[in-house]
Every structure is written in C-alpha cells, then in structure tokens.
Amino acid sequence: MRTMRKHLIPTVRGAAAVAVTLTLALTATACGDDGSSSGSEGSGEGKIVFWDNNGGPRTAIWKEIIAKFEKKYPDIEVEYVPIPIADVQSKYDTAIQGGNDSLPDVGGVGTAYLANLVVQDALEPVADRIQDSSLKGKLVKNMVDSVRAAGGDDKEMYSVPTSANQGTLWYRTDLFKAKGLPAPTSWDNFYKAAGELTDQGDNKFGFTLRGGAGSIAQAMEMMYAQSGIDTFWNGDKTTLNDPKNVAALEKYVGLYKKDTPSADLNNDFTKMVAQFDQGDIGMLQHNLGSYTDHLKAFGKDKIAGVPMPPSAEGQPRTIVSNPVDGLGLFKASKNKAAAWKFIEFAASAEMNSLWNEDVGAIPANVDAANDPWIQQAPPTKAALQSLSDPQTKVVQLPYYLPDWNTISKADNEPNFQKVLLGKMTAKEFCDKVAKELNEAQADWKEHS
Template sequence: MKKKVSRTILTLGMAASMALAGCSESKETTVQSSGEEGASSDEQVVLTFWDENAGPQRTPIYEELFKKFEEEHPNIDVEYVGLPKKSAKQKFDAAIAADDMPDVAGVQTSWLPEFQVREALLPLDSYFEGWNDKDNINKAAVNFNKQIVLDNKLYGIPYTQNLDILWYRADWFKEAGVEPPETWDEFFSAVEKMTDNANNRYGFSIRGGDGGSFQLQRMMYAYSGIDHYFDENGESTLDDPKHVEFSEKYLGLYNKFTPQSDITNGYKEMVAAFDTGVAAMIQHNIGSYGEHSKAMQPEQYAALPLPKTDDGKYIAEGGNTIGFSIFKTTEHPEEAWELVSFLSSQESQSFWNQSTGQIPTHAGVLEEQWVKDAQHIQTAFEVLEDANMSFYDPAFYLPDYRSILDNIVDPGTQEVLSGKTTVKEFLTKWADAMEESKQKYDKQFGK
C-alpha cells in the first residue's frame, strides 16, 4: 500500500498517483512555426511535435510555448501536429508500424510500456541526469515511469499530474438546500435530489462512450477501497463484489437521473452537459477546469473530492501523469532534448498547467501563488495529504492494457447501459481480459 506524503515532500516530489489529464477533442491540426533567423551558424533543424490531446483550449498553449522556444533557439523550428484524443493512439500505432514517428510528443503514461516493447522510444536517462533541473521534477513520477517498463529506463519526462474529483454546481446545491456529498450514500442521494426532469435538469452525467472506462475504474476503486489491481494469485480485483455493488448503483442512474444521451458521451459531451446547465455533477479530474472556468462564473461551480470509503479512506489511481517523449527515429536527438527540457521547465510548466488547471511536476511551480489560490488544486492536496489516503496501481505495464479499456470496457459499459448484459457479466469479462494479458506477459517476460 502506498501512503500519502506531506506537503513538504509534495513540493519536492509529489506522488505520481494522480488521474489522467483532462480530455478534449478536435480535428487534427498542423501548425508550422518558423523561428527567426539568428546569428547561429548551425544548420536549421525542424522538429515535429505531436500533441496527443489537442483541442481549442490546449493547442494555443503549445503554440505560445513553441513561439517562445523558437525565439530562444533560432536554429530550431517546431512543427506542431495536434491529434484529437479519440484517435491519437491509433495515429501513434500507425506511425510506429510505419517507422515514421514524430521527433517529440506528449505521451500518456499508460502507453509507455507498449511503446517500449515496440522499441519506439529513445531512452532519456543520460539527458535527464545531465539536466540542471532534474532534482525539481517529481521524483516519484519519474521513478514510476521507469518501473512500469521492462528495462527500467526513463522514456517520458512527466510535466503534469492530475486527480479524479467531482465537479458540482455549487449555486444549484445552495439553492436546493442540498449539502455537497462527502460519502457515497450522500453522492447517490444528491444525484436523485438534484434531478428535475420537468426542467431537463439531471443530477449527474455519465461518460458512457469513448474514454468512460478510465473514470468507471477510478470510481470503483475509490468506492471499494481496494488498493491492488491483482491479488497474490494473479486474479484481478476488477470483478470484486464491492465493484459489482458500486457499478450496479452507478450505471443504474442512467436514463433516470442522467440524460439518455449519456450512453454515447465522450469527454466533450459530458463536460458540455455540466457547463450548459444540464447536469448538476460530473466526475472527471481537475484538468477540465479550463472548460468550466470559461463557461461559468467562479461562484457557480466547485471541485469536490471523490467520497471516502465506508471505513474513511481515500483511494486514488497511481501513476497517472503525462510526459514528453523522444522517438527513436529522430535525426536530431540533441535538439529534441532541448525542446523537452524547455517544455518541462518551471516557466513552461507553470504556463501550461495554469492554463489547463492541472498540477505541475516541477517543485518550483508548486510554490507559485496561482497554485495556492486554485480551489480545485487545493482540493486535490486535501486528498493527497489525508492520513488515510492510498493508491492502487493499474497494470499499465501490460502492453495491451489500453486496448482492453478501449475495445472491451468502453463497449461493455454501453452494453450494460442498454440492458444487453449485466454488470457482473461485464466486470467478469473485463477481469478475465486483464488476467489473460497478465498471464501472457508473465510467461513471455519471466515475471
């Protein structure tokens, strides 16, 4: 069991146990930035950067960062390619298969083991060890990225962290005289109380479509208090009776206290339900702050921790950061590292994370005033510093971990919502897939 850490340690190496970054979707975008000609006699270098979660909120952030980078490095141009989250993994898979990869990219932690097995990434250990800023980067997050790959090398520099929470309409709750939920019973009760079908207002919105598997998994473990993904016999805990109990309650809210359209909700649709006044609550992470802050006034919404377990524990998913990686096919590894180190610096991390509302991995940024003033980030610290807080680590190291979520769990959730299968059958299928994957992995790699 991994216990919480103090704020003092957090500022030096915050535990790498936070949820996946906020998710937005858009069409693929390519922006060719061109640096001004400088006095350097070096040959002009063009680096291609792939953003795995592009959108109208985040693309401009990178454009601003690359503009500054090129001003400081006039011999390097950056070509930005923005990939919509829904299709990003498929784009990377195709690029790896064709041996035609970008120089640098944002890479989700859960992709690192598979990409390492496919020999797609450049080890960054020597670059990182020679970097003056290395001691300021979350040590636990860096170590986690090493631990989940077979050769224990560093393939991604984490630059942002997250935590799953509840977002709720504080103004609606106040008007209705309903207290924000602190327990799971209070959560389910509040969903019912805040539903007003006559006025097309619902207590909650479920992410029933693309990417919903991540949120369902995190809520199940937060409810059950289980802090291990497999037991000592290699059996998955996904279909534990407590997870069946939770999922029956949670998915049972659908089309009674949630919109009927939730069955196809991706991130964009779920957030829109909250931001446009259709849903009183959603479960996501602090990374959707950027969208909420543009749609509402500060007094209208707020963040809440996911409720504690019945015995008073907070449980969060471990290892969920996003990092920058260099792909092995780059012809300019030194310049690629210049870009990665620039994007991972205090100034860049501060700009990126403040704009998106997420938690930086750089210790210096954690001391900045905007972090101290952000209600949603302080809510995350409240959870992380709780004496009864611990983490569970998903099986990110399994090369097909992500494909199981995408191809079995997301469609399976929709089958439950549509009444085509039961929660127990769904969770058993999910658990069996993970167990089979683990058995193959253990056999192949001698674990």
C-alpha cells in the same frame, strides 16, 4: 536492434500472432533500420525536430515556449511539427518502420501508448539524465510512478512527465446551497445529494453519468474510489471483480434513470459535459479538462470541483491513474544533447507552469504548485494536492497491455450499457472484463 514482439499486434493470438511478428521483424530488418539505433549525443547545437502530440489546441503555447528556448539557446533551432492527437500513435509507428530519418528528436508521449514505443525500442531511457539535471527531485512522484508503470519497466523511465489529468466531482454550488447540502467530499454526501437534487417531474437530476464511449474508464474511477482497493493487480489477477468493486459498481449504476437522465445511456464525454452545462443537473464526474466549459456556463461562483472522495473517513484516497503526458527523447536522434536541453527547459518550473496553465492540466514540476494561477483555480489546486499527497494511492491502470484499449473500450462498452439497462449484472460484467484482462496479462508476461 530489439526484436519486434507480439505487443505490436494486440488483437492477434497464438500461431497467427507469431507469424505476423516474424513478418514485422523481417520487414524491419530488410529496411536496414527500424528507428531503434542508438543515434548520438551530437554537438548540443544545430537543429532538432519536435513533434507535438496534440497539435492544434496546444500549438500556440508550444510556439511561445520554443521562442523562449531559442532565445536562451540561440545555437539550437527547434522545428515544430503539430500532430493531431487522434493520429499520433499511428504516426509514431509509421515513422519507426521508416527508420531514423522519419523520427523526431523529441516527441510528446502519453502513457496511454508509451509501452508501444518502448517495446519497439524507439525511446531513450531518461532516468539517469533526470538525476543529472535540474529536474532531479522536481517531478511529482505519482506522475513518475505512472510513467514507469506505463512503460512496463518499473526500473526505468522512457519519458519526462509534464502534466496529468485527474478525475473530479463537479457540483453546482448554488443548487447545493439551495437544498442545504454539504459538498460531495464523501460518498454518503454524494449519494444523498444525487437523490435530493432529483425531481424527475421537473426534469432535474442530481447526477449525469457516461454510458457511451469512454464509459468504462470513468466507471473504474468510481469503483476504485469507493472500494478503497489500491492496486489493479493481486499477483497476476485483476482486482476489478473483487466483491468490493462489484458492490461499488452496483451502487454507481443504480443511479441510472433514478437520479440521472435516461439519455445518459449514449453519453460520450462531450454529450455528458454539454448536458451538465445546460443547468438542470447537480453533479458530474469528469476530469479537469471540462473546467473552462463549466466556468463559461455558470461562472466561478456556481461551480466547484473536488477530487474523488476517499472510500471512508480516515482512509487514504484511491484514484485510478489518468494518462500522464510527457516528452520522450528518441533513441535515433543524432543530436540528443540539444534535444535533452529542450526537454529539460520545457519541463522546468516556469515553462511547465506556463504550459499547464494554458491547457488546464496539473503540472508535473513540483515548484509550480504555488504559482498564482493554481491558487486561483481551486479544482486544479485540490487535484494537485491530492496527487502530491503521499497518502494518496494511485491505482495504475495497465496501459502497457497491448489489449488494454480493446478490452476497456470497444469490446465491453456495449456490455456496460447492458448493465445500465439491467440486462447484465455488475458481477457478470466485472467477471467478463477481469477474465479478458487476466488473459492479456498472462500473454504479455509470456512474451515480454
């Protein structure tokens, strides 16, 4: 059994963390099995349990895929268990402490909490299985890289990627056409359009930004795309407060109240998308997940989406890693052979395409790229092309850090609002967040 390490207590430091870690380790030992035992390959037949990590919105498509799988493999039965997305990480943690019988054979696993499962030794490495399967060479490289990075082990993979999202600049083609503006495929075009589409007296704005929950990750997308900095770390120090990123953040927040509504200060993604879809705003930066909302609001002829522009003409595109969804094989499974058959089937080109068409995400299987639905969804096609482009540089956000969510969300979102209000400078904000990230990185390296 791997020792339960400090990663499990992300907000505790020093001696207190050691004490809690020892308590967890002793508790897991007392239970006799923390879910990290090696399980077995099994017969390749019989029943397996699958946990859907976003049960509800995806239930129908998973049941369709499961039915097709059971038709192909009539000797395998899949028990489907939908888990609400907000509960999935705690559900896994509780099950790991409960032991083998509490865990599924296969589970949906996102990169945002992958490291938490890896450090508890709950997942089976899958790199060798991929190499020996029909998935060899069939997975988008940048998604594979994100999975490796998120697991904190660049030599191994602990989930099979199935889909990803990506930051997109959405824009109203009808408003751009009326003003004779080019598409926001460069930052000069973007900022020019933001100004020219704004008429505060008529309550029309060129852009809407996210100032509430989730604001920092979105700001990072804008920063790294503009700066062209293509790595999150320079040694053990983050590049977040590099002068080029600070300058990019200054330009981004400079839009607030000048070319954006003042209500943006408290926007989470739901409010931001709803505000854009009311019809008086020219541009929005969000991911592909809001595409269907925009289509309902405007129709296909009045909305378009492009990947985040490169920092300058001729430069490679730099995009921050969006969470990659995937399927994990749990180490405690007593029927890994059957569980792997299910993973391989679900990640195959046909099923992966079917699933991503339903949820509106980017398929991980490269053979899905030319499927009709992608050709008919230009923003998704453009996102897939940019993500698959070998010139594209993906800035891997450190999801593996136990303190990542605390630092990049709860602890600093109020400070980002201070930047928007002019009560804190962009440099002060970046320096504060960078200091906390550098400390978290040093802490992680010391205890990993």
